[in-house]
Amino acid sequence: MNQSFKCWAVVPAAGVGKRMQADRPKQYLPLAGKTVIEHTLSRLLQSGAFQSVAVAISLEDPYWPELEISRHPQIITAPGGRERADSVLSALKSLQDNAAEDDWVLVHDAARPCLTADDIHLQIETLKDDAVGGILALSSHDTLKHVDGNSITATIDRKHVWRALTPQMFKYGMLRDALQQTEGNPAITDEASALELLGFQPKIVEGRPDNIKITRPEDLALAQFYMEQQA
Numbered sequence: 001m002n003q004s005f006k007c008w009a010v011v012p013a014a015g016v017g018k019r020m021q022a023d024r025p026k027q028y029l030p031l032a033g034k035t036v037i038e039h040t041l042s043r044l045l046q047s048g049a050f051q052s053v054a055v056a057i058s059l060e061d062p063y064w065p066e067l068e069i070s071r072h073p074q075i076i077t078a079p080g081g082r083e084r085a086d087s088v089l090s091a092l093k094s095l096q097d098n099a100a101e102d103d104w105v106l107v108h109d110a111a112r113p114c115l116t117a118d119d120i121h122l123q124i125e126t127l128k129d130d131a132v133g134g135i136l137a138l139s140s141h142d143t144l145k146h147v148d149g150n151s152i153t154a155t156i157d158r159k160h161v162w163r164a165l166t167p168q169m170f171k172y173g174m175l176r177d178a179l180q181q182t183e184g185n186p187a188i189t190d191e192a193s194a195l196e197l198l199g200f201q202p203k204i205v206e207g208r209p210d211n212i213k214i215t216r217p218e219d220l221a222l223a224q225f226y227m228e229q230q231a
């Protein structure tokens with residue numbers, strides 16, 4: 001990708017995958033002949049959009065060193081943290097000697113292996129001149145309800161509610177500062193929420209619905225289906 005600015009990728013991959021109920025963290029489960037994380041990292045590397053990919057890996061992770069991709073020249077490893085945001089900040093810090101303050105960083109979950117190069121390039125082309133950056137997101141095709149307990153209290157206008165995906169694309173310095181200023185805040189479940197808390201309004205770019213996050217056991221079969229469709 002011939003571009004006048006630099007992009008870096010950050011991949012939080014230090015989770016334990018509790019909701020997956022598997023014998024290993026979900027990023028190491030087999031999917032279409034490789035592990036989930038190998039698919040995710042291959043897609044980022046093959047897009048040609050990134051200088052390097054900084055991957056946050058748990059200090060207790062015995063699986064990562066077994067993967068050949070862990071030795072890829074464009075892969076940098078950083079220690080994971082207690083929460084996803086801590087892992088992202090750790091990976092950002094591993095880029096501090098190379099990334100400039102105004103370089104773009106795209107943060108992408110290791111658990112989202114179906115990301116396409118088209119969506120990566122769409123997001124970069126759409127946001128590359130934006131002052132803040134933004135996220136891939138999905139609109140809702142269903143009616144949305146506000147619920148209290150198991151009772152509906154309101155119907156929400158679906159044009160105002162979008163599901164956040166990754167990558168989430170922000171300037172290196174702005175993202176690092178936002179995550180540092182919101183460190184330890186449990187409300188920060190994605191990068192955009194840290195920027196929002198500081199008063200910024202990240203943009204949304206409508207992404208593909210097959211960019212799913214593998215979260216529960218049934219998601220693996222869906223990811224396999226999507227990969228077969230993409231092929």
Ligand SMILES: Nc1ccn([C@@H]2O[C@H](COP(=O)(O)OP(=O)(O)OP(=O)(O)O)[C@@H](O)[C@H]2O)c(=O)n1
Nearest residue numbers: 012013014015016017018019082083087110111
């Ligand atoms: N302390 C953490 C927690 C999560 N993640 C990563 O953030 C991504 C999205 O998080 P999630 O889907 O919640 O993964 P887990 O935390 O592993 O899942 P669970 O909540 O079911 O344990 C995953 O790639 C996960 O590896 C991370 O790097 N560091």
Ligand SMILES: C[C@](O)(CO)[C@H](O)COP(=O)(O)O
Nearest residue numbers: 084109164165166189190213
């Ligand atoms: C970042 C994210 O993928 C946006 O939808 C999501 O928040 C990560 O999963 P988690 O379960 O919230 O950690």
